[in-house]
Amino acid sequence: MEILKNSKLLTCIVPKGAAVGLQRALIERWQLHAANIHHARGVGRNVPLSKRGVGEQLEKEVLEVVLDSGIADAVFEFAYDHLELADHPGGMIYMVTQPGSTVFELPEIPSES
Numbered sequence: 001m002e003i004l005k006n007s008k009l010l011t012c013i014v015p016k017g018a019a020v021g022l023q024r025a026l027i028e029r030w031q032l033h034a035a036n037i038h039h040a041r042g043v044g045r046n047v048p049l050s051k052r053g054v055g056e057q058l059e060k061e062v063l064e065v066v067l068d069s070g071i072a073d074a075v076f077e078f079a080y081d082h083l084e085l086a087d088h089p090g091g092m093i094y095m096v097t098q099p100g101s102t103v104f105e106l107p108e109i110p111s112e113s
Contacts, residue, residue: 008095019063
């Protein structure tokens with residue numbers, strides 16, 4: 001089992017429906033196939049207190065991918081640009097350092113004869 005030293009975890013919290021497009025772009029540009037997507041709910045920081053009821057929560061998607069530290073900054077910039085966060089607020093992206101992580105690998109699948 002291969003262990004990455006000083007890897008980074010990239011987390012993107014995006015509006016519902018945006019994570020799959022980012023995942024496809026990461027596969028095409030960086031060949032990053034091991035990303036996790038899950039769903040979340042909550043209210044934004046800029047939502048007024050009068051609107052913060054149970055029915056006012058927004059659905060979000062969270063994409064997480066572990067990166068080698070050598071490409072992490074470039075992938076971060078790529079994801080930020082792809083999501084157009086500078087022009088369209090409503091998402092958040094951040095990255096944290098991990099002391100180590102295992103490489104995600106699929107098992108060999110025997111061919112059918």
